Amino acid sequence: MTYALQTKNLSKVFGGVHAVDHLSISIPKGKITGIIGPNGSGKTTLTNVLTGFHSIDSGALVVGGEKEYERIHSYDVRNLGMTRTFQNVRVFEQMSVLDNILVVLTERGLFASLFDSHTTFHKNTAQEVLTRVGLWEKRNENAVNLSYGQRKLLEIARALAVNADVVFFDEPYAGLFPEMVKLVSGIMQELRETGKTVVLIEHDMALIRELCDHVIVLEAGKLLAEGKPEEVLADSKVIEAYLGA
């Protein structure tokens, strides 16, 4: 099996508390991997470390089974083929829906960006992803005027727009209506079908069972269990520590 991401003894410490504690996990390429665990188990901290929001205190991240990184800046994340959504939605609120997408598509170079606006290709890509989440009609509205669920969808569209190899979804279903849940699940399945790797942080076990090929369970920043959903969710350690049944 090939892996999109692996961590080797990865740790993140906040004021003496190991939020991620010598964690070694592997995220299979082209699959949907669910990361579950009780509140405070380190799921979001792990995502933040892997996407450069927090520095790595010790250990390393291996990308694509080849390159090993002991330090990642958030601006490196795109070049490493990753993108993400956030637990608490973070769209660019006082910008239009369309600009929320165009801004991640166009030139990254400082001076090149001065002489660039956007091309038909960029606009078509924006139209494609916004149509996919049902927001194309609202493209000229400021994101702040969207409902919470729509802002979550806009954030997902923004992640889709960059065509990353690995997409982290941090609790994407929170606050969504049932039809939106179905839409987001469909998007993740499509990503898998096109060979992309999806990392899903989620509390809803039904969705984890339905979508995931691989599940990682964290507790107090450590790996509690990993494997196929049906095996992991039947594991007595997982039931005792997390599912409580």
Next chain:
Amino acid sequence: MEYIFHLAILFSLFAIFAIALDLVAGYTGLISVCHAAFYGIGAYTTALLVQSVGLNFFFALLIGMLLTGIVALILGLVFSKFKGDYYVLGTLGFTYIAYTVFINWQSVTNGPLGVPGIPRPEIFGLSFSNSWSFLILSAIFVGVVYALARFVVSSSFGRVLRAIREDEEAIAIFGYRTSAFKLLIFIISAMSAALGGGLLASYLTYIDPGTFGITESIFVLSIVILGGLGSLRGPVVGALILVLLPEALRFVGFSPDIAAQMRVLIYGLLLVIMMRYRPQGLLGEYKL
């Protein structure tokens, strides 16, 4: 008519200054209170090079802008690490440093006595010594700064600035080195302010440190907030209102002395009212 020209020139100079500040405060969300210092560096450099060295005004103005750009580069390397309140306090600190230099480096700036007798611009035998010709010159520069700002904010670069304003961490994961974007717009903004400062020095023919203190920075920030952050028309409208307002006070019966005091009071009051009832300003698109 002279009086109208005078007001129009002041409006033009403050419009330049306000557009420059809006690039940083309105489009990038970095509330700078040190732009009067850049205005001052541009003014002093231009004035001293024209008066003491005998350089042509336009060449001196260019050098003033470049020198200000270098200062902004050094400052920006420090400030680009700051956010929110820390950014405001950092820029406040620089305003006082610059003011202290203007007032104490007497061998160069002539200290509190200021620099008198600054000549008006001349080029190819064409003099801008009277008010109407200076108005044309300042209007041309307003147009140039406005067009430059429009070019910047309409580009992908401008879109990234707005994203930085909204959520710097979130835009960074899409591959942008945000500190570099913040640094470049800070330099562009500082150089534009310096252009306004150089023109001001030449127009007034006299400058002293008092013109470039924190009060001036707050005044221009008031112009931008009143007109509207994150809009290029906003600072122009704000400059028009706040330059004309004190003049209007003279016509409602206040003596010139009281009118000057009232000016500061009204600026403060306007800021409070705008923050309460229309935080995005008259034409702005961005709420603080």
